[in-house]
Amino acid sequence: MEFKDRVLVAVKRIPKGETRTYKEVAAAAGNERAARAVGNIMKANSDRAVPCHRVVRSDGKPGGYNGLAGPDKQKLLATEKSS
DNA sequence: TAGTTGACCGGAA
DNA sequence: ATTCCGGCCAACT
Incomplete structure (x- = not known):
């Protein structure tokens, strides 16, 4: 079950102000197709040390994270990233 | 052990 | 550009 652990670590590794897609995290965990x-792992585990709000979809839309819904920084960064 | 679920992704309509 | 369908993966029941 290191995949799960790896995923959490990968998300923890996300620099402040940066956003990563589930795909990227999955790739960092070892399996790009496990986005x-x-x-599923995120919600299954109440990872308080893991900034799941920094994890966004490939479309740039936020995930199902309900804790944050204000800072558009993510979307902005995502747009810059896409360009 | 087998079946279902979900915060996804990519391609097609 | 938006919506629909199928497919891959790990966890849960």
């Missing part, structure tokens, strides 16, 4: 599982 789906990543989301």
Whole structure:
């Protein structure tokens, strides 16, 4: 079950102000196609030390994280990243 | 052990 | 550009 652990670590590693897609996190965890599982793991584990709000979809839309819904920084960064 | 679920992704309509 | 469908993966029941 290191994948789960790896995912959490990867998200923890996300620099402040930066955003990563589930796909990226999954890739960092060792499996790029496990983006789906990543989301499942996040909610399955109440990772308080893990900034899940920095994790966004490939579309740039936020995930299902309900804790934050104000800072558009993520979307802005995501846009810059896309360019 | 097998089946279902979900915070996804990519391609097609 | 938006919506629909199928597919991959790990966890849960």
